[in-house]
Amino acid sequence: MPKIKVRTSDQKVYEKLVEAYEKTVIIQKQKQLTYGHWDFIVFGQTDKNETILREGYAEQASIKRVPIYIAPLAQPGLTNVNGIPIEEFIEEDVPEKYKGLEIIHVDPLRPLTIKKRDTFPGISRASDQICRDYEDKNIAVIHSPHESDWMIAVMKYLSECDRAFPDPVQEAFSRNSLHHSEVLSLETPSPGQLN
Secondary structure, three states, X not given: OOEEEEEOOOHHHHHHHHHHHHHOEEEEOOOOOEOOEEEEEEEEEOOOOEEEEEEEEEEOOEEOOEEOOOOOOOOOOOOOOOOEEHHHHEOOOOOHHHOOOEEEEEEOOXXXXXXXXXXXXXXXXXXXXXXXXXXXXXXXXXXXXXXXXHHHHHHHHHHHHHHHOOOHHHXXXXXXXXXXXXXXXXXXXXXXXXX
16 A cells, blocks of 8 residues: 655645545546556646646656665654655646645655646536546546646545555565554545645
8 A cells, every 4th residue: 555644834735635635536547557657647627717637657766677665754653854845756847835845754656757738728628528538548537626736636546556456565565564554544644744
């Protein structure tokens, strides 16, 4: 099961994270998964009655083509450590409201990359068209509650993929870690952190 823990000093940012996670809709999952690589499109509305679509991928980090299975920045349960800024995990297109967010634990390490970004007029018709355009493709289609919540929506999708298709090596590590799965579940956030 994937684990991610982030830290924010602003309670409003935390509440937005939780709301974005809960309101994300995964319309379509990839029909065939490629090991260590997850393709997605994620779209959401703007405040200007537009829809922004991002096409990208998450790829498991590797060293010399060997996957990094467990890449925590801190031991589970520790919160008084320095994390990495979200800007280093997501190389571009980090929404203003989430800048300064710190990742203090991530497992597995899967940086998110956006290769294409498009803007469409309208909301409901754009949404219907996007779903039709991608329904026959081997790509996940994710609807975020707002376009700026795209990264939270993708993390939810990755979490569901890992639950449905757990990696045997990762599972072996998780079984051997004390309280690891209890502390860092994406399902149960604690104040100030999205777990």
